[in-house]
Amino acid sequence: MHPAPSVIIFTALSGLGFGLMAWLGFGLPAVSGWSAFTFFFVAYALAVGGLVASTFHLGNPKRAIKAFSQWRSSWLSREGVLAIVSLLVIAVYAIGVIFLNQRWQIAGWAGALLSLGTVFTTSMIYAQMKTVPRWNTPLTPVLFFLYALAGGALLAGQTGAAIMLLIVLCSVQVLAWVLGENSFARAGHTIETATGLGNLGRVRLLESPHSGPNYLLKEMVYIVGRKHAHKLRVIAIFLMGLVPVAILTLLPTNHYMAAIAVLSHMAGLFVSRWLFFAQAEHVVGLYYDKR
Amino acid sequence: MRGKISMTAKGQPNLDVSPAVSDEIRKTTCYMCACRCGINVHMQDGRVKYIEGNKDHPVNRGVLCAKGSAGIMQHYSPARLRAPMKRVGERGSGEFEEISWEEAFDIATGWLGPLREKSPEKMAFFTGRDQSQSMTGWWAQAYGTPNYAAHGGFCSVNMATAGIYTMGGAFWEFGSPDWERTKLFMIFGVAEDHDSNPIKMGLGRLKERGAKIIGVNPVRSGYNALADEWVGITPGTDGLFILALIHELLKAGKVDLNYLMRYTNAPFLVNGDKSSPEHGLFLRDKNDKPLVLDRKTGKPVAFDKPGIKADMAGTHKVKGITHRPVFQLLAEKYLTDEHTPEAVAARCGIEAKTIKRIAAELAHVAFEEEIVIERPWTDWKGERHEKMVGRPVSFHAMRGISAHSNGFQTCRALHVLQILLGSVEVPGGFRFKPTYPKPVEAHPRPHCKVTPGAPLDGPHLGYVRGPEDLCLSDSGEAVRIDKAFTWENPMSAHGLMHMVISNAHAGDPYKIDTLFMYMANMSWNSSMNSSKVMEMLTDKDESGEYLIPRIIYSDAYSSEMVAFADLILPDTTYLERHDCISLLDRPICEADALADAIRWPVVEPDRDVRCFQSVLIELGARLGLPGMVNEDGSAKYKDYADYIQNHERRPGVGPLAGFRGKDGKGKGRGEPNPKQIEAYIKNGGFWIEHIPEEAAFFKPWNKAYQDWAVERGLYDSPQPYVFQLYLEPLRKFQLAAEGHGKIRPPEHLRQQIKDSMDPLPVWWAPFEENAIDTEEYPLHALTQRPAAMYHSWGSQNAWLRQIHGTNPLYVSGEIFAEHGFKEGDWAWLTSRHGKIKVPVAKMDALNAKTVWTWNAIGKRSGAWALDEKAPEATKGFLLNHLISELLPPRENGMRWSNSDPVTGQAAWFDLRVKIEKAGAGDGVSQPHMEPQKSPVPPAPQNLTYGEEFKK
Amino acid sequence: MTSLPQSTQKKLGLAIDLDTCVGCHACVISCKEWNTSNYGSPLSDMDAYGAEPSGTFLNRIHTYEAKTLERAAQVVHFPKSCLHCEDAPCVTVCPTGASYKRSEDGIVLVNEDDCMGCGLCAWACPYGAREMDVAEGVMKKCTLCVDRIYNENIPEEDRVPSCVRTCPAGARHFGDFADPDSNVSILSAERGGFALMAEQGTNPVNRYLPPRPKADISGSGQIGVPATALGEETGGAKGFLSWLDKALEKI
Ligand SMILES: Nc1nc2c(c(=O)[nH]1)N[C@H]1C(S)=C(S)[C@@H](COP(=O)(O)OP(=O)(O)OC[C@H]3O[C@@H](n4cnc5c(=O)[nH]c(N)nc54)[C@H](O)[C@@H]3O)O[C@H]1N2
Ligand SMILES: Nc1nc2c(c(=O)[nH]1)N[C@H]1C(S)=C(S)[C@@H](COP(=O)(O)OP(=O)(O)OC[C@H]3O[C@@H](n4cnc5c(=O)[nH]c(N)nc54)[C@H](O)[C@@H]3O)O[C@H]1N2
Ligand code: SF4
Numbered sequence A: 001m002h003p004a005p006s007v008i009i010f011t012a013l014s015g016l017g018f019g020l021m022a023w024l025g026f027g028l029p030a031v032s033g034w035s036a037f038t039f040f041f042v043a044y045a046l047a048v049g050g051l052v053a054s055t056f057h058l059g060n061p062k063r064a065i066k067a068f069s070q071w072r073s074s075w076l077s078r079e080g081v082l083a084i085v086s087l088l089v090i091a092v093y094a095i096g097v098i099f100l101n102q103r104w105q106i107a108g109w110a111g112a113l114l115s116l117g118t119v120f121t122t123s124m125i126y127a128q129m130k131t132v133p134r135w136n137t138p139l140t141p142v143l144f145f146l147y148a149l150a151g152g153a154l155l156a157g158q159t160g161a162a163i164m165l166l167i168v169l170c171s172v173q174v175l176a177w178v179l180g181e182n183s184f185a186r187a188g189h190t191i192e193t194a195t196g197l198g199n200l201g202r203v204r205l206l207e208s209p210h211s212g213p214n215y216l217l218k219e220m221v222y223i224v225g226r227k228h229a230h231k232l233r234v235i236a237i238f239l240m241g242l243v244p245v246a247i248l249t250l251l252p253t254n255h256y257m258a259a260i261a262v263l264s265h266m267a268g269l270f271v272s273r274w275l276f277f278a279q280a281e282h283v284v285g286l287y288y289d290k291r
Numbered sequence B: 001m002r003g004k005i006s007m008t009a010k011g012q013p014n015l016d017v018s019p020a021v022s023d024e025i026r027k028t029t030c031y032m033c034a035c036r037c038g039i040n041v042h043m044q045d046g047r048v049k050y051i052e053g054n055k056d057h058p059v060n061r062g063v064l065c066a067k068g069s070a071g072i073m074q075h076y077s078p079a080r081l082r083a084p085m086k087r088v089g090e091r092g093s094g095e096f097e098e099i100s101w102e103e104a105f106d107i108a109t110g111w112l113g114p115l116r117e118k119s120p121e122k123m124a125f126f127t128g129r130d131q132s133q134s135m136t137g138w139w140a141q142a143y144g145t146p147n148y149a150a151h152g153g154f155c156s157v158n159m160a161t162a163g164i165y166t167m168g169g170a171f172w173e174f175g176s177p178d179w180e181r182t183k184l185f186m187i188f189g190v191a192e193d194h195d196s197n198p199i200k201m202g203l204g205r206l207k208e209r210g211a212k213i214i215g216v217n218p219v220r221s222g223y224n225a226l227a228d229e230w231v232g233i234t235p236g237t238d239g240l241f242i243l244a245l246i247h248e249l250l251k252a253g254k255v256d257l258n259y260l261m262r263y264t265n266a267p268f269l270v271n272g273d274k275s276s277p278e279h280g281l282f283l284r285d286k287n288d289k290p291l292v293l294d295r296k297t298g299k300p301v302a303f304d305k306p307g308i309k310a311d312m313a314g315t316h317k318v319k320g321i322t323h324r325p326v327f328q329l330l331a332e333k334y335l336t337d338e339h340t341p342e343a344v345a346a347r348c349g350i351e352a353k354t355i356k357r358i359a360a361e362l363a364h365v366a367f368e369e370e371i372v373i374e375r376p377w378t379d380w381k382g383e384r385h386e387k388m389v390g391r392p393v394s395f396h397a398m399r400g401i402s403a404h405s406n407g408f409q410t411c412r413a414l415h416v417l418q419i420l421l422g423s424v425e426v427p428g429g430f431r432f433k434p435t436y437p438k439p440v441e442a443h444p445r446p447h448c449k450v451t452p453g454a455p456l457d458g459p460h461l462g463y464v465r466g467p468e469d470l471c472l473s474d475s476g477e478a479v480r481i482d483k484a485f486t487w488e489n490p491m492s493a494h495g496l497m498h499m500v501i502s503n504a505h506a507g508d509p510y511k512i513d514t515l516f517m518y519m520a521n522m523s524w525n526s527s528m529n530s531s532k533v534m535e536m537l538t539d540k541d542e543s544g545e546y547l548i549p550r551i552i553y554s555d556a557y558s559s560e561m562v563a564f565a566d567l568i569l570p571d572t573t574y575l576e577r578h579d580c581i582s583l584l585d586r587p588i589c590e591a592d593a594l595a596d597a598i599r600w601p602v603v604e605p606d607r608d609v610r611c612f613q614s615v616l617i618e619l620g621a622r623l624g625l626p627g628m629v630n631e632d633g634s635a636k637y638k639d640y641a642d643y644i645q646n647h648e649r650r651p652g653v654g655p656l657a658g659f660r661g662k663d664g665k666g667k668g669r670g671e672p673n674p675k676q677i678e679a680y681i682k683n684g685g686f687w688i689e690h691i692p693e694e695a696a697f698f699k700p701w702n703k704a705y706q707d708w709a710v711e712r713g714l715y716d717s718p719q720p721y722v723f724q725l726y727l728e729p730l731r732k733f734q735l736a737a738e739g740h741g742k743i744r745p746p747e748h749l750r751q752q753i754k755d756s757m758d759p760l761p762v763w764w765a766p767f768e769e770n771a772i773d774t775e776e777y778p779l780h781a782l783t784q785r786p787a788a789m790y791h792s793w794g795s796q797n798a799w800l801r802q803i804h805g806t807n808p809l810y811v812s813g814e815i816f817a818e819h820g821f822k823e824g825d826w827a828w829l830t831s832r833h834g835k836i837k838v839p840v841a842k843m844d845a846l847n848a849k850t851v852w853t854w855n856a857i858g859k860r861s862g863a864w865a866l867d868e869k870a871p872e873a874t875k876g877f878l879l880n881h882l883i884s885e886l887l888p889p890r891e892n893g894m895r896w897s898n899s900d901p902v903t904g905q906a907a908w909f910d911l912r913v914k915i916e917k918a919g920a921g922d923g924v925s926q927p928h929m930e931p932q933k934s935p936v937p938p939a940p941q942n943l944t945y946g947e948e949f950k951k
Numbered sequence C: 001m002t003s004l005p006q007s008t009q010k011k012l013g014l015a016i017d018l019d020t021c022v023g024c025h026a027c028v029i030s031c032k033e034w035n036t037s038n039y040g041s042p043l044s045d046m047d048a049y050g051a052e053p054s055g056t057f058l059n060r061i062h063t064y065e066a067k068t069l070e071r072a073a074q075v076v077h078f079p080k081s082c083l084h085c086e087d088a089p090c091v092t093v094c095p096t097g098a099s100y101k102r103s104e105d106g107i108v109l110v111n112e113d114d115c116m117g118c119g120l121c122a123w124a125c126p127y128g129a130r131e132m133d134v135a136e137g138v139m140k141k142c143t144l145c146v147d148r149i150y151n152e153n154i155p156e157e158d159r160v161p162s163c164v165r166t167c168p169a170g171a172r173h174f175g176d177f178a179d180p181d182s183n184v185s186i187l188s189a190e191r192g193g194f195a196l197m198a199e200q201g202t203n204p205v206n207r208y209l210p211p212r213p214k215a216d217i218s219g220s221g222q223i224g225v226p227a228t229a230l231g232e233e234t235g236g237a238k239g240f241l242s243w244l245d246k247a248l249e250k251i
């Protein structure tokens, strides 16, 4: 799939934002006043920023409002609805802790669960795609949760949890990559099933329907070199997991160090999210004999 | 359909599923290619909204190909020329100034007028992909130059000529298989053909009926992909293959003797005396009628004597000379061992057992699955037949067998095969479309006698009957600039347009002054050796004058050729002009019907362009050409439409056959009708007249057909004839080469004439192959037409160019592996003549020794209003750079044209090459020409066609 | 409404004959020209005359080559447009309700007024049947020519999709797969019509009719007549005349 910046930014930032919100909603840390403001500000900036970024992917952003209508059937619609509800519910909680010195824990818990729900719906946009076997696995929501929770923990200053979660995240991510390698083959899609011509022999594309590019090729047929991908995976794990964990465990805790850990994690997150898209192979590539 | 949409009860949009389609439908004829389908042009607000096929039209019955549907994009192409232009920069640069029509006419008459008075032959008029040859030829004849032809010489004259000489009509679009009845169909060397839609419709019918299709082609794409059996023959060897099939059939006695005896010259008696000046000619009676032996009496009688049964087994001796029937000579020739399947298998790349099996299948279907229509008919000798017996095998072939230097005889061989099976003009076989069949005798001979200031002595192009018809001067020099109808290529019935520029450049046989061309992209895809041709067009003599001093050219678009002309006459598009698809030209009839059609301006031009034929008529009038001016010197025809309605070729016979006479009821014959075009428009743009049922088959010998054809003005008297298995005119040329007669070939051409002009089909290796080291150039290189592109025109079409914007060189799996190619690689492709760099792609369904590419996709940068970096110009390429118009020099230093020695057909497909891996480098194909300046404004960036129709 | 209808009254769709398609692209262009000036916004062409032209098309022709070790390679032309799936994932993923499957005839459409151009439906479609129009920013797909097949301004016999009407080889058939007696149902049953990538569970309505088995010249596949069927011998060059004499006697 085309690793569009808008979608990478959307999933990465909103995941972090909602992850942080979840921690905050659970009262970890139990901040208030200005410090609460800062935390919530960061959470909102990330979540809303991510959502706004997602509209850059739209051909017709002015109609984005309609996206809330199909929550009965569409994960993207559900994501939109949940995101808004989460933001509102958390807002109630945030107003309480920032301005009224009240901790309406019910709202906090609800907001936290809703935030995680939002992350889940986001993940389901991808996980539901049978057309992209690498995504079409329960590991996708698990990963999205872990990214959100680990990143959120890091942002929320939950050092212990963050270290644990980052380690789990990295392991699961590696597992997902490994399992992802054969997901296409396991799903059983081949150029022969795509064309139904398998009984004639090995099928290959002789002539493309068009000599130039088109939407399908640009959007769905993106090919990353193996070596290239391998290198990027190492970089991703290093940046999003090893560096922050090292900082958190080996170095003295201070704001600078925390910031470096967060930035490193985010850089790694972007690399891995880029790979999430770039390495995802859509079955339509079979028709073009390209994967 | 825009605006607020209401919802149904189910919550789904309430669509308007019945929107108005258009304001009006105008029915005319497509010209996105030469197939000439009927189209319904849907108009809205004066613009073309949608083009669909005309269901009533005989050619396409409502279907339309990709090009036809893309007509909209051609009509609104940014490459369209806008006004007449004169060259202001150097030739080839593309720098022009737009001028008025008045100035254009002044320039043209200033060049052509004085020339006509002095030496009209110095004006050469060649008209390319012309659909109005009866009119342009008439114009050239009136002007008085011998130098006129259209594109047939580089196209498929082998096919046309072999067909007409052998059976009075060719495949091409002059006939078609009996799609409704045939059970076994063999198609040789066809990618698209002129009969584009009808062939596809026909194949569809065969598939529906479960008939078997055998494709003979080195490449298994297009029609060959759906064939039930693919014969991946080695290029240039079809003649061998066909003669081996004939061998097998003769050996097994599976030929239609009754048919041969009645309808062919199989029983004609041939002089067998080697020393006689008549050796190999037919024995004739006092009335010059060929004689056959009457089996009952054993006496020779005229072949067309009613009631006789011609003997093919006997011989006849007169004055000590033995005369043997053609059929014996034929059987003897093809029953020899050199024609066995085993003898040819390796060379053809087809296993012997396959050849045998195909022969068996042909025989089986022809003779065991015979079909009978209970429909009585009477033959030309008056004999009544109770039924029509058919042999349901049929054939079609085109440039794959024709565009080789052995193409004429190969096409002949295929016709002989068809005739031996008795499957021409019978139910289930091959059927002619009127105005064909038409024997050679019904065609003119070539004419070339020049009188300054006066018309030529007759039509330029025709069919020679013997050496006396050649276009030679008293000293034996070629009279025509293209050297058509000379000993080098005696039967060049369509001229040799591909030789015009190089001959004119060389001043051989003489220099010319003005080259006038229409609708041929001669500096590019229609020439062999394109890079050199561009030089020839720009070469100057010592005085600084161009070697070809003046070039007038009519095009509708900014093609490569435009850049090389001095004066441009911009044409309209096919939707803006009158035209006639005339029975006098290449007709659009069906096997069961006579039909012709028109084009008419369904939209008015929005710029200063004019229909070329109207321009020609006005030019003729300004030059005072006979037939184009009244006695008072005023113009006889206002424009082409006026000519179409009022011109008469013979009394009562004009360009259009329908709605003739004052009452509009005349069919084929009748006075001009001032409302004729109107009548055509009312009738959907065409006219059709069905052949009576009893006249529908056996046309050359069917009395009812012959009488009907005379009534309709196809000819003035019945023209029955028999098929020519043995071609006597060829033998006459051989006799001349053997030293008989007054007109004889020059010494250096004697052997070639003896070898090539065999009256019975023969095969020889393609010339190029014989002249080079085939170990060095082991591969055959071919082109194919893509269905969705017409030569060079398609690339300016925003829709079509997205399908074919580049053309890889397809390389057989074997060669691909051998050279270690990967998809996306580049290769050097080298011929004896040149070297080009091309992108490669793999194809397994390809003859192992063959590479091929799509024809005419490569473009010169700057042409066709495309971006200079357009893929057509950067990755696209032409194979033409590798093909020379001349063969390598022989020992004596002489060079022959790279053509068939009988007809002069350009031997495009003889090309041999070698391939080597190349680095991608800059990713640009080579050669890459200097860009030409575009004479039209830059094209728009993006298109949203259809926006304007949404209210 | 992006929930799929429980069932549809009709199942309109195409039966595409891979045995007959010559790969001419006629249906591609006819589709483009009909649809660019009818349903919805135009089908735009970006960089139309430039270095990287790329436009919106609703129907495309791929060409495949298939090869086994034993047999000569075979070429198949392969038209592809929307298959109007019964379990269309493109519909259920759509967040705006723009994509829907018509309950009356099963045609899958995009209501462009509602489409925000998120591209999700194109991701969900296994077949590449949806293309985003760059100029308009809305999703485009085969409409099954919904504005032709019921159009009373069009003669009845022509109320078929533009691609079907134009196909020179007659390789495209339009009809109602819900009706077992329809032309397409019968064709599909007779010829073993199959669904593309059935494992995706989309349940396409369109059916592909497979290429008929080819006579095989290199292997031992089924072929017409054995070579021995040529029958009687004329006796070659020597015996030919006497054979001829006898044969003529029979006429
Ligand atoms: N390598 C290779 N070369 C080949 C062939 C091959 O098979 N292989 N085939 C050969 C054959 S058979 C042929 S026929 C030739 C064809 O080659 P060309 O005769 O050059 O054919 P086109 O490219 O169609 O070019 C015709 C010109 O007509 C112009 N034109 C189009 N419409 C109109 C109009 O309405 N009015 C006017 N006045 N002009 C118009 C076009 O812009 C173009 O410049 O190519 C030959 N060249
Ligand atoms: N769409 C479209 N239609 C066209 C045209 C076009 O440009 N586009 N051009 C028109 C013109 S001018 C012409 S002349 C006709 C030509 O129509 P075709 O005769 O179909 O011409 P080509 O495309 O040159 O195809 C030649 C075929 O012969 C095969 N071939 C080559 N050498 C051999 C051989 O030695 N033996 C055999 N058996 N096969 C061989 C090639 O593989 C190819 O398939 O098409 C006309 N129709
Ligand atoms: S075959 Fe196509 S381009 Fe040629 S005349 Fe017919 S519709 Fe037009």
Ligand code: SF4
Binding pocket: C081, C082, C083, C084, C085, C088, C089, C090, C091, C108, C124, C125, C126, C127, C128, C129, C130, C141, C202
């Ligand atoms: S083919 Fe694709 S676009 Fe069409 S209904 Fe099926 S999933 Fe949707």
Ligand code: SF4
Binding pocket: C093, C094, C095, C096, C097, C098, C099, C110, C114, C115, C116, C117, C118, C119, C120, C121, C122, C138, C139
């Ligand atoms: S692109 Fe349009 S139709 Fe497709 S899912 Fe998005 S909103 Fe729905």
Ligand code: SF4
Binding pocket: C030, C031, C032, C034, C035, C058, C059, C081, C082, C141, C142, C143, C144, C145, C161, C162, C163, C164
């Ligand atoms: S049915 Fe209509 S929209 Fe669909 S492919 Fe055919 S022409 Fe195009």
Ligand code: SF4
Binding pocket: C020, C021, C022, C023, C024, C025, C026, C027, C028, C061, C077, C079, C166, C167, C168, C169, C170, C171, C172
């Ligand atoms: S129009 Fe018919 S034959 Fe041509 S590509 Fe389309 S389906 Fe195939």
Ligand SMILES: [Mo]
Binding pocket: B154, B155, B156
């Ligand atoms: Mo041609």
